[in-house]
Amino acid sequence: xxxxxxxxxxxxxxxxxxxxxxxxxxxxxxxxxxxxxxxxxxxxxxxxxxxxxxxxxxxxxxxxxxxxxxxxxxxxxxxxxxxxxxxxxxxxxxxxxxxxxxxxxxxxxxxxxxxxxxxxxxxxxxxxxxxxxxxxxxxxxxxxxxxxxxxxxxxxxxxxxxxxxxxxxxxxxxxxxxxxxxxxxxxxxxxxxxxxxxxxxxxxxxxxxxxxxxxxxxxxxxxxxxxxxxxxxxxxxxxxxxxxxxxxxxxxxxxxxxxxxxxxxxxxxxxxxxxxxxxxxxxxxxxxxxxxxxxxxxxxxxxxxxxxxxxxxxxxxxxxxxxxxxxxxxxxxx
Amino acid sequence: xxxxxxxxxxxxxxxxxxxxxxxxxxxxxxxxxxxxxxxxxxxxxxxxxxxxxxxxxxxxxxxxxxxxxxxxxxxxxxxxxxxxxxxxxxxxxxxxxxxxxxxxxxxxxxxxxxxxxxxxxxxxxxxxxxxxxxxxxxxxxxxxxxxxxxxxxxxxxxxxxxxxxxxxxxxxxxxxxxxxxxxxxxxxxxxxxxxxxxxxxxxxxxxxxxxxxxxxxxxxxxxxxxxxxxxxxxxxxxxxxxxxxxxxxxxxxxxxxxxxxxxxxxxxxxxxxxxxxxxxxxxxxxxx
Numbered sequence: 263x264x265x266x267x268x269x270x271x272x273x274x275x276x277x278x279x280x281x282x283x284x285x286x287x288x289x290x291x292x293x294x295x296x297x298x299x300x301x302x303x304x305x306x307x308x309x310x311x312x313x314x315x316x317x318x319x320x321x322x323x324x325x326x327x328x329x330x331x332x333x334x335x336x337x338x339x340x341x342x343x344x345x346x347x348x349x350x351x352x353x354x355x356x357x358x359x360x361x362x363x364x365x366x367x368x369x370x371x372x373x374x375x376x377x378x379x380x381x382x383x384x385x386x387x388x389x390x391x392x393x394x395x396x397x398x399x400x401x402x403x404x405x406x407x408x409x410x411x412x413x414x415x416x417x418x419x420x421x422x423x424x425x426x427x428x429x430x431x432x433x434x435x436x437x438x439x440x441x442x443x444x445x446x447x448x449x450x451x452x453x454x455x456x457x458x459x460x461x462x463x464x465x466x467x468x469x470x471x472x473x474x475x476x477x478x479x480x481x482x483x484x485x486x487x488x489x490x491x492x493x494x495x496x497x498x499x500x501x502x503x504x505x506x507x508x509x510x511x512x513x514x515x516x517x518x519x520x521x522x523x524x525x526x527x528x529x530x531x532x533x534x535x536x537x538x539x540x541x542x543x544x545x546x547x548x549x550x551x552x553x554x555x556x557x558x559x560x561x562x563x564x565x566x567x568x569x570x571x572x573x574x575x576x577x578x579x580x581x582x583x584x585x586x587x588x589x590x591x592x593x594x595x596x
Numbered sequence: 597x598x599x600x601x602x603x604x605x606x607x608x609x610x611x612x613x614x615x616x617x618x619x620x621x622x623x624x625x626x627x628x629x630x631x632x633x634x635x636x637x638x639x640x641x642x643x644x645x646x647x648x649x650x651x652x653x654x655x656x657x658x659x660x661x662x663x664x665x666x667x668x669x670x671x672x673x674x675x676x677x678x679x680x681x682x683x684x685x686x687x688x689x690x691x692x693x694x695x696x697x698x699x700x701x702x703x704x705x706x707x708x709x710x711x712x713x714x715x716x717x718x719x720x721x722x723x724x725x726x727x728x729x730x731x732x733x734x735x736x737x738x739x740x741x742x743x744x745x746x747x748x749x750x751x752x753x754x755x756x757x758x759x760x761x762x763x764x765x766x767x768x769x770x771x772x773x774x775x776x777x778x779x780x781x782x783x784x785x786x787x788x789x790x791x792x793x794x795x796x797x798x799x800x801x802x803x804x805x806x807x808x809x810x811x812x813x814x815x816x817x818x819x820x821x822x823x824x825x826x827x828x829x830x831x832x833x834x835x836x837x838x839x840x841x842x843x844x845x846x847x848x849x850x851x852x853x854x855x856x857x858x859x860x861x862x863x864x865x866x867x868x869x870x871x872x873x874x875x876x877x878x879x880x881x882x883x884x
Contacts, residue, residue, distance in 0.1 A: 298788045302703035303715060306696035306759055313756030314722055317733030324732055341736065391627075399621050407871075408628045411635065414867045415860045416817030418835040422842060422856040423638045426849045434637045437654040469634070474878070481879040526724050533819040537839055551728045555820075564732055571729045582724045589720055593713070 321575075324568035325350055331564040343565065350569035365545040366570070369553045372460050373577070376531055376549065379464050380471065380524040388475025388520070389513075393505070395476075396483045406480065410473035417470070417533035424466040425538050428452035453539055456546045463534050463547055471527065475520050482516035483509070518588060525581045529574060550574040642666065642854035649850065665854035673844065673851070675858050677830065678837030682862070685747055685822075685833050686815045689754035694808055696755065697762035698800065702792045704763070705770035706778065716767065722760035730757070731824060738825055749825040750833070754815050762807055765880050769803035770796060803880065809870045810877035813863045834859040 282290070292298055328350075329343035357364035363371075391409060395402045412420060427434040429452075436449045452462045486509050494504045532551040535541060541548035541556060548556075550570055558567030629636075641649065642665050644658045652659070669675045703709075704716050730753075738749040773796065781791050797804075822836040829840060841855050867874055 296707075296709055299703035299707035299709045299712070301788075302699045302707075302792070306700040306763070307715065309696065309752075309756045310719075310722070310759055313734065313737070313753055314725070314730060314760070315718070317730040317737065318725070320733035320736075321729050321731075391624075394620055394624060397617065397620060399617060399624060401621075405624050405628050408632050411632065411864070414813060414863050416819065416835050416863065418817070418819045418838050419856045419860045422838060422852055423634050425842075426638065426641065426853055427634045429849065432649060432654065432847075432849055434634060434654065441653075441655050469631075477875060477878055481875070522724070526726070530726050530728070532728065533835075536819075536823070537842070551726065554728055554731070558732055559824075568732050571726075571731065574726050575729045578724065578726045582721050585724060586717055586721055589717070 318575075321568045321571055324565060325572045327565045327568075329564040330562045331558065332562060346565070350566045351573075353566060354569055354573065363545070365541070365548045365553050365556075368545045369548045369550045369570075372547065372549050373529060373531070373574075375460065376464055376467070377525055377528040379468060380528040381521050383468050384471040384475040384524060385517070385520055387472050389479050391472070391476045392479035392483055393509075395480060406477070410477055412470040413473045413477075415470070418537060420466055420470050421534050421537035424462075424469075424534075425453065427466075428462055428538075430454060453547075454543060456543050459539055459543060459547045463538055466538070467528075467531065467534055471524065475524070478516055478520055479513065482513045486512050522581060522585045526578065529578050550577075638853045638857060641850050642857055644850055646848055646850050665850045666858060669841070669851055669855035669858055673841045673855055674829070674837060675834065675841070675855050678832055678834040679859070679862065681747070681831055681837070682816055682833040682835070685750050685754070686812060689751045689758070689815050690808060690811055692751070692755035693758040693762055693811065694804060697759045698766055698797065698804070699792070700759075700763050701766035701770055702796055704767045705773075706775075706796070716764075719760040719763045722757075723764060725760075727757060727820070731820070734821075735824055744825060745827050745831070747826075747831060750818075750821050753821050753825070754818065758811055758815065762811065765807050765877075766800060766803055769800055769880065773799050802876075805870070806873045806877035806880050808877075809866060809873040812866055813874075816863055 292301075326345055326347055326349075327343040328346045329341055331341075333342045334340060335342045354366050357366050358370075359367070395406060399405070415423075426432070430436055430449065433452070435452070439449055440446065450458050453459050490508050490512075491504050494508050499507065530551060531549050532555070535547055535549050535552045536555065539547040541552050551574065554567040554570035554574070557563045557570060637654070640658070641654065643661050643663065645660065645662055645664070648659045700715070700719070704712055734753055735744070738744040738753075743749045743752070777795055777799075778791050781795050786794070816833075817835060818833075819835040822833045823839075826832050826836065829837075832840065838855055838859055842852055845851050
C-alpha cells in the first residue's frame with residue numbers, strides 16, 4: 263500500500279513544473295498571490311474611478327479656479343484657467359447676510375427647508391399609512407399601488423403635471439378654489455408667487471416621496487414579531503403603548519434608512535426646480551444643485567459652480583459618514 | 597397578508613361588521629383619491645381639447661373626448677423619438693451596470709483580500725454622493741473623449757454611477773449564498789470564472805431581477821445627465837425631451853400633460869408587470 267500511494271503521486275508532483283503549460287503557470291501564480299479577486303474588481307473599478315471618483319476630486323480642483331467654461335488653449339484645445347485659491351468660496355459666503363438675499367443664501371435656506379420637510383412629513387405620513395394598511399384593510403394592495411404610483415413617475419413628469427396643477431388660471435387647484443367661491447384676487451399664484459413658490463415645489467416633491475417611505479415601513483412592519491405584541495398586550499399595554507414601546511423601536515433601522523434617503527434626496531433636488539421655476543421668481547426657489555447649474559452653464563462661471571457643488575458635497579458628507587458608520591457596524595456583526 | 601390583529605380578541609363571525617375597519621377603509625379611499633387627483637386630473641385634461649377647457653373650465657363636463665393630444669404629442673412633438681432614445685440609453689446602461697457590479701460584488705462577497713472592505717465602503721459612499729459634484733468634470737471628460745452629445749456620454753455615466761448601489765445590493769445578496777456549493781465546484785476543478793458565471797450568477801438571479809427593475813426606472817427617469825450631456829434634439833431621452841415640448845407648447849396644457857403621461861407609460865408598465873421585484877429591490881437595498 264505504501265508503495266502504491268507513494269509512487270504515482272510523487273512522480274506526478276516532481277514532473278509537474280516541467281510539464282505545466284503556460285496557462286497552468288499563470289493559474290498557479292494567480293492562486294499563490296491571491297490575485298483572483300483583483301481580476302474581478304479591476305474592470306468595474308477602472309470605470310468607477312474614471313467617471314465617479316476622479317471627477318469628484320477634479321471638482322475640488324475646479325472650485326479653486328476661475329474657469330469660465332469657454333477659454334481654451336489655442337494649440338492644445340484644453341480648458342484654460344488660473345488657480346485662484348479659495349476666492350470662489352469667499353464669493354459665495356461673502357454674499358450672505360445682504361439686504362437683498364443672494365441666490366446662494368436662498369439656496370442654503372431652501373435646501374434646509376426642503377430637508378426638514380422631507381425628514382418629517384413623508385416619515386410621519388408614510389409610517390401612518392403603513393400602520394393603517396397593516397391592519398388588513400380590504401383592497402390594501404390597490405391603496406398601496408395608488409399611493410406609491412407617483413414614485414414611479416420621473417421627476418420631469420411630476421414637474422409637468424404639477425406645473426399644470428399650480429397654473430394660476432387653468433390649474434387644478436385654482437379652478438377648484440374658484441369653483442367653491444374664492445374671489446379671483448385671493449387666488450394664490452403658486453409657482454409665480456415669491457412666498458408660495460418654494461413650498462409649492464416641495465409639496466410636489468413630497469407627493470412623490472410619501473409612497474416610497476410607506477413601502478419601506480410596510481416591509482419593516484412585516485418583520486415585527488407578533489409574539490412580542492401579544493406579550494405586550496398580555497402585560498396590559500394598550501394599542502398606543504404597543505406601538506410606541508414595541509413597534510416603533512423595532513422599526514428603528516427602517517427609520518434610519520428613511521432619514522438617510524430623505525436627506526440625500528432633498529440635497530440632490532434639481533429636476534423639479536429646474537423644470538417648474540428655474541429657481542425663480544427672484545431666486546426664491548433656488549437650491550444649491552440648481553444654483554450650480556445656472557452659475558456654470560448660464561453665467562459661464564464653472565469655477566464658482568464647482569465651489570457650490572463642493573459646499574453641497576460637504577453638507578452631504580455629514581450624512582454619508584453617519585450612514586457609513588451604520589453599515590460598518592452591520593459588517594462587524596458578521 | 598400579515599396583520600397585527602391579536603389572536604386573543606374574541607373571534608368574530610365573518611358577517612359581523614368591524615366599524616373601525618370600515619372607517620379606516622373610507623378614510624383610505626378618500627385619501628387615495630385626493631392623493632391621486634393630480635394624476636386623474638392630468639388624465640382628464642389630456643383627453644379634452646384646449647378650447648373646451650379654456651371656455652368651460654376644468655370642472656365641467658367635457659364636450660368631447662379626444663385622443664388628438666396624444667397623437668399630436670406622439671408625432672408632432674417628437675415623443676415617439678424621445679421614448680425610443682430613452683430605451684437606447686437605458687438598456688445598455690442597465691446591462692453594463694449590472695454585469696460590472698456583479699463582477700465586483702462576487703469578488704467582494706466571496707473573496708478575502710486586503711482592500712475588500714475599503715472598496716465596499718467606497719461603493720456604499722458613492723451611492724449617496726450628490727451627483728452634482730460630478731457634473732462639471734463629467735461634462736469636460738465627455739467633451740475630451742469626443743462623446744459629448746452622443747448616447748455614449750449618458751450611457752457611460754449611468755453605468756458608472758449606478759454601479760455603487762448595484763454592487764452594494766448584489767454583494768449583500770451573494771453573501772447569503774451557501775459557500776459549500778462554491779467549495780464543491782472548486783474541488784471539482786471549476787475555474788473561478790466558471791464559479792462566478794455558472795454557479796453564483798444563476799443563484800443571484802432573484803437579486804438581479806429586483807435590482808434591474810429598480811435600476812430600469814431610475815435610469816429611465818434620469819433628467820439631469822440627459823440635460824447636461826445631450827443637446828441634439830434627435831438624441832434626447834423623454835425626460836429632457838419633455839421640457840423641450842413644454843417650451844414649444846407653452847400654455848397648451850392638454851398637449852403637455854398628454855406628453856408627460858405618454859412618457860410615464862414605460863416605467864408604469866414595468867412597475868405593474870414586475871411589481872414584486874420592484875418592491876423587493878427597494879427593500880433589498882434598504883432594509884436588511
